[in-house]
Structure formats: C-alpha cells, structure tokens
Amino acid sequence: MTPDFYQEYLTGQKIQKQMFYVCNPNKFIACEYLVELHEARGDKIIVFSDQLFALEWLAKSLKRPFIHGATSQLERMNILAYFQKYDTINTIFLSKIGDTSIDLPAANVII
Secondary structure (H helix, E strand, O other): OOHHHHHHHHHOOHHHHHHHHHOOHHHHHHHHHHHHHHHHOOOOEEEEOOOHHHHHHHHHHHOOOEEOOOOOHHHHHHHHHHHHHOOOOOEEEEOHHHHOOOOOOOOOEEO
16 A cells, blocks of 8 residues: 555544555556556456445446446346457456356456
8 A cells, every 4th residue: 555545544444444455546556557468468357356346446447347236137248248259348347246157268367
C-alpha cells in the first residue's frame, strides 16, 4: 500500500479496513499491467475476485466484460462464447459464480 493509503487503513474500522485492502490502488495497477501484458501476448485471461465491487470497478475501468450473479444467462453465454471462439474478447472478469462448473479451456492465464 502507498504510505497515505496505509495510514488510512491503520486508523479505519474493520469494515473500512476490508475496503482498503480490497481497493488498494497498487492491486489495480498490478492487475491492469498483467492484463495488458498478457493480452499483448495473445493470451486468454480470467480475472477472478470474490469482491464484487472491486471486480466491477476494474472491469468497467478497463472496458472488459464481467460476469457476476446478476448477469443474465443469455449475457453469460454470449460473453463466454465470444471469449472461447473469438479474439475480440481476450479478458473476462469473473466473480465467485465462476467456482461452479464453468469450462473455459481457452483460458491460459488466471489473475
């Protein structure tokens, strides 16, 4: 964590501390770097997070699709099909719903 961010973390309540470590800007910077690095190599990437807020924020910031509990079945199927078959989508962001029976053999990088 950056020094200022860490100072705020130390003085926060339990709920605030959770948001601080989930939303640590250095995590976002590292994730963005890894996504760009692997996309440049032509890799298929899944970014996984249990923290829906962080997942959605980062996916929207990087303009990549994300799948979570509220995503309709049709939209899920479309995103997964494009991820599997085409180079137009090389990165998807996936919440903990990905723990259950999603078969993505095209993916070769998980963040």
